[in-house]
Amino acid sequence: MIGLWSVPLLFALPLALGIISLLATPAWRARLGLAGLPLLLAASTAVFVHLVLAGPHTYALGHWGAPLGISLVVDGLAAGMVLLTAVVASLCALYAWVYLRDQPPSTSFFWPLLWFLWAGMNGIWLAEDVFNLYVGLEVMGLAAVGLVALKATPQALAAAMRYLLAALLGSLAYLLGVALLYANYGTLSMAGLHEVATADVTTQVALALIILGLLLKTALFPLHAWLPPAHGGALTPVSALLSALVVKGSFYILLRIWVMLGPEVTPFATAQLLGILGAGAVFYGGWMAWRQHHLKQLVAYSTVAQIGYLFLFFPLVTGTGPEAARLAWDGTLMMLIAHALAKAALFLSAGNLILAVGSAHIGHLVGISRFRPMSLFSFGLAGVSLMGLPPSGGFTGKWLLLNSAILSGQWWWLIVLFLGGLLSAAYIFKVFRMSFREGPQIDHSASPPLLLDVTALLLAAGAILIGLTAHLPLGWVRIGSPFGAG
């Protein structure tokens, strides 16, 4: 019962906290933040536990059903994303609590923006109709732009502006697609569209607009140009939140819409094209990451590459057998969860290294291994998952994708998985090579507070643990999944 009551709390709590903390003084914003985190974490856990015990269900907010009310669907994937968001965002917020003490007071706007971001993301995970997905996308996107602009340097402001323009263009394309879908079928509910959708011209134009808009917002190569400056240039806890969770928001919508409509409505070539763009992202992002000299830009380009793996989902589920599709679904979700944990850990530990050295240049990391072993250890653990080495979540995800590719006879995706792993190894080891080199450059380093290292380590350990116990999360996200419980 508590689990069912907690569903509206997932919106009410962050929105209330956001508005109250807007009115509060900077010191109280942080205190309110610390008080709110356990509440929201508890509500998210309650929703998740209720799903595992009682199975998937729908919830009409305020007993107002669709179409004018908002109905929510809690299935395994949605509840899993709610819990993942709660865990990653709480750890990033703890990091920010310490990190922002040395920043100007205006950065305390982090807290209200975090709450609005959180409400928007929960809206996306739970929405049942394509229009509420749009509203969630906008709440999340606008809060994310505000977070990037928190670091008030000219570079960060330009990055925020570029991000905002890309996000606005993407959401208008999505909205126009939704308008066409509604005109054609008179319904916005995903389940309703799934029943009536046919492959006519209007639907295909609508889907093309929706897919294009979401690709721009997910920063899939070659529409990725806004991502590296925004993610690499923001404050460290913001970078972690954006790369770990926010890009997943628009990908999640694409995944849901594809599963509901795609295979019947879109031509086979579209799925292959999405896979090819994903492969381009893996190669280009990995190559560009390796070429960076700025540590956080390297991590940001790594996000461009890792987004590419998620798009292998589309060719692997479209026109393939049920077993291959199920493996691709499991593998993609595993990659998504592992990347969220690993990338948050990578950004936070990179931020710790930058605090210790006092410079973001990778060349200045020489000799840091003697002073900050714990930061480097977190960086390495997260790197293991990004490279896809066992026993990490990244390995399990790639293994499932690999099996799906073999089973559906699409051997060419194997090349992407292997070469992508090698490229990730190249850019991770570039950082390590510098850190372990002994040089005359530094004989001391600053010591960031312990909590900064602990949060990064917890996230990195999570990325490894999720691989060791892969059957548990995979079993949970299969509850109510369109690919069956098998």
Place this chain on the structure above:
Amino acid sequence: MSGALVFAWSGVVLFSLGLFGFIVHRHLLRRLLAFNIMGSGAFLVLVGLAQDGRGVDPVPHAMVITGIVVAVASTALALVVFRRWYRASGRTDLPEDT
């Protein structure tokens, strides 16, 4: 051709005009105006297409009202970021990609 389709086609034309302006112009204020024209086009498509013979349908109106709120909020945020960018750099456009 019914009256409803006239509105929908006007919406498509507005959306395309806005998109053209959004891509062509460099001045951020012009791009923001172009975005608002695109938004109006999308709203016109929403209400224009949904009125063929089904009687009064409140759902598109609810969507357009929500959409207008979102567009106003986005525009306000964009103006704030633009003003800060102008004060920090003295430029009205974004630097080209390097």
